[in-house]
Structures are given as structure tokens and as C-alpha cells.
Amino acid sequence: MTSPLLRRFALAAAATLILGAAPARAEPRLPAVDAALQPLVDQGLWSGSVVLVLKDGKVVHAAAAGKRDQATGDPMKMDTIFRAFSMTKPITAVAMMILYDEGRWKPEDPITKFLPELAGQKVFRGIGADGKPILEAPKSIPTMRELMTQTAGFSYGMGKGYVDDQYKALQVMDAPDAEAFITRLAQTPLAYEPGTQWMYSASVDVQGAIVQRITGQRLDDFMQARIFGPLKMKDTGFVVPPEKRSRFANLYLLSGGKLGPMPPGSGLLYMPYDKPPGFPSGGGGLVTTAGDYARFGQMLLNGGRLDGARIISPAAAKLMMSNQLPPALVDKDFTNGWQRLRAGYQYGYDGVVVTDPAKGGTAMGKGSYMWDGAAGTWFWVDPANKIVFVGMINQFNLQKLPNHEELSQAAIRDSLTAR
Secondary structure: OOOOOHHHOOOOOOHHHHOOOOOOOOOOOOOHHHHHHHHHHHHHOOOOOEEEEEEEEEEEEEEEEEEEEEEOOEEEOOOOEEEOOHHHHHHHHHHHHHHHHHHOOOOOOOOOOOOHHHHHOEEEEOOOOOOOOOOOOOOOOHHHHHHHOOOOOOOOOHHHHHHHHHHHHHHHHHHOOHHHHHHHHOOOOOOOOEEEEEEEEHHHHHHHHHHHHHHHOHHHHHHHHHHHHHOOOOOOOOOOOOOHHEEOOOOOOEOOOOEEEOOOOOOHHHOOOOOOOOOOOOOOOEEEOHHHHHHHHHHHHHHOOOEEEEOOOHHHHHHHHOEEEOOOHOOEEEEEEEEEEEEEEEOOOOOOOEHHHHOOOOOOOOOOOEEEEEOEEEEEEOOOOOEEEEEEEEEEOOOHHHHHHHHHHHHHHHHHOOO
């Protein structure tokens, strides 16, 4: 266990990372958070973790536990760099909201306004008696609102069936650049009638391609200029340069109750992050630190502004963090990983929105906005309680363990109640 002196040092260091200057004294820690999450490290179920909590814009909890590298014993530190994977999605949403503020797109716009290559996409209706796919024109062209809410009809190529087989055959998600990605995507059918289902998909990668199409800038360059630079997110990007490799968390897999290195393979999960990607993935390509992501979360909590830097308007931040799905669609109970959309636990732009904590059965406050990543990272912004929570871990097969997201949410609720 970490000594009280080291804990106070971690808090001061975290405050420096987030706020730019250490506080006069260490802020109190939240014991309930340690009690909920530390056992997962102590029992060897997690390689390590970094957790950071802000309340009213101040660091109130900072904890680095376990190891960044199991082989060398190198410990986790507050500035350890993690693969964000799908926690890239809310950042891409902000990139889109910057362009929304500039009047470059509207929710009701058809996606084909920006990507005319997709105009010929059909909807997959099933396999006919002759063994051939039934493909028909959609009743309506997918809109930007549907794109921002994962209801546009796209898939990810990670499942089974005809549509996902087409993604794999065409190597849609392995495209060398944004233009090739759209060209390949245009050859696939939509998985369902736009607006009728929620499906975790390549929609956010499509958003990244639209950012490039509208601005003429690659997504990584746009994010650096318009988000990371202004927010002083100095360790966030699509590359881990040589001088930072010693801070990069290794990736692990929980198998048979034991931790082991992630086995070799191909695709986004195995990227070395040693050079700029040909196609920066808006859906899952970023690396970041808890401190950097907390700055991003605080910007959202502040209505689009942090330390004098205005990233998006209050109206854009509110739109992004408000439910965009009709009740009839949410009632279908769509699930992805730990996330199960339901009454009270709905969806905004590229992230969950808590509209009714009691109905949703969640400990987050009303109006909270959250999402997570494939290797266990998770965050939420709670405007009702003025909380920003960021948790970073680095492994797969977490569904075999207790739900760490719900554990941390309950711990924060209990900490607030105890005050």
C-alpha cells in the first residue's frame, strides 16, 4: 500500500499536472475510491491503475497503483501514458462540435453532403432463398445526428454476419488513409435502416474523415491545433515519441484468472504508436494520461472552456452532453461492453448521458456524460456534483471481473454523501 507521505506527494503532483501549480497543501483523498479499486491491483487482477478525481476544479483524489510493466516492475505513475482506445470518441465529438460552432454542419444534414461517395449505400435486409444478400435503398439518407449517435447504419466489422464479413474482406478499418477508408466503406451495405437501431460502429471514424474533408487537415493535426494545444494536453496524441516510451503502459490480457502480455496480432489494438498513422482513428487511436484527460473533462464541465481557452461554445457542450435518442429506440436495450443503454441511461454525441439516475440505476449524477475504452480506461463528467473522474488501466477481458466503473461511481457517491 502507498504511504501517506507518497499519497500527499501524488496529490500535489496531480494538481500540478492538472492545474499548472501545486496547491498550498494536499487535498484530502477519497478513501472509498481506494477501497473499491485497490483490491483489484492487490489481488493481481489489474496490472496497475491511475485514478484522478476533480471536484469544483480541484484535485481531491490521485492514486497510482501497481505496475506499468510487469516484467521490469516499473511502477505506475501519475504521468503514465495509456492507450485511450474508445475514449478517443468524446474528443472526436469535440472536434466535430468545433466545426458545428463554425456553422460547417447541422444535425439534420445528410452525411452525403460531406461524403458523396456514400450516396449509393444500400441497406442489408437479409439473405434471400438463392443465398444472395438482399440489398435495398434506405428509406432515408443517414444524417449527421445519426452519425453522432451511432444510429446511422454502420457496423465495425468485429461481429459475425454478412455486413461484418464485408468490412473484414474490404479491410475497412485497416485503410491506409481517410480517403481509402471512405472508398472502402462505400462498398459495404448499411447494417440496418438509419435511425432505427443503436450499433457500436465506425461512425466516429467517419466523423474523423469528415473533419478532414471539411477542414483539409488530418484529424491529428486538427486536434493538436484546436484541442490539445489550447488545453495544454501535452501527452495526448496518436504517437508516443522515443523520449516518452518509458512512460507508456504495457498492454495485458486477463486469461484464466492470470495476467499475461497481450499476444501479438494486427489492427488497432496492436499499434506500436511509434509513428503517425496513415489514418488517425477518431474512434480509438489516441494515447493520453489521466492528467491530460482530466483537463479535457474539466473543459466539458466548464461548458467548453478551461484556463481562458474556449474550445467549444456552451451551447455545443450542452448539445453534446444531452440525450439525442428517442425513448422507443433506447427501450430496445442496446449493449456494448459495460454500457447498456436504457431508460435514464441514454446517449448524446459519442457518449452516454445520464438523464435519470434512479431509472438508470446508476450512482452518477443527473446530466453526467461518460464513456470508456477497450483496455479498461473510463471517465465521467458530472455537472450536478461538479465532478470529473478519470480512471486508467491497461488490459483486456475485464468483463470477467467486478464492474470497476460501477464500483468507482458508487465510491464517489458515497464520498460525496459522507462530506
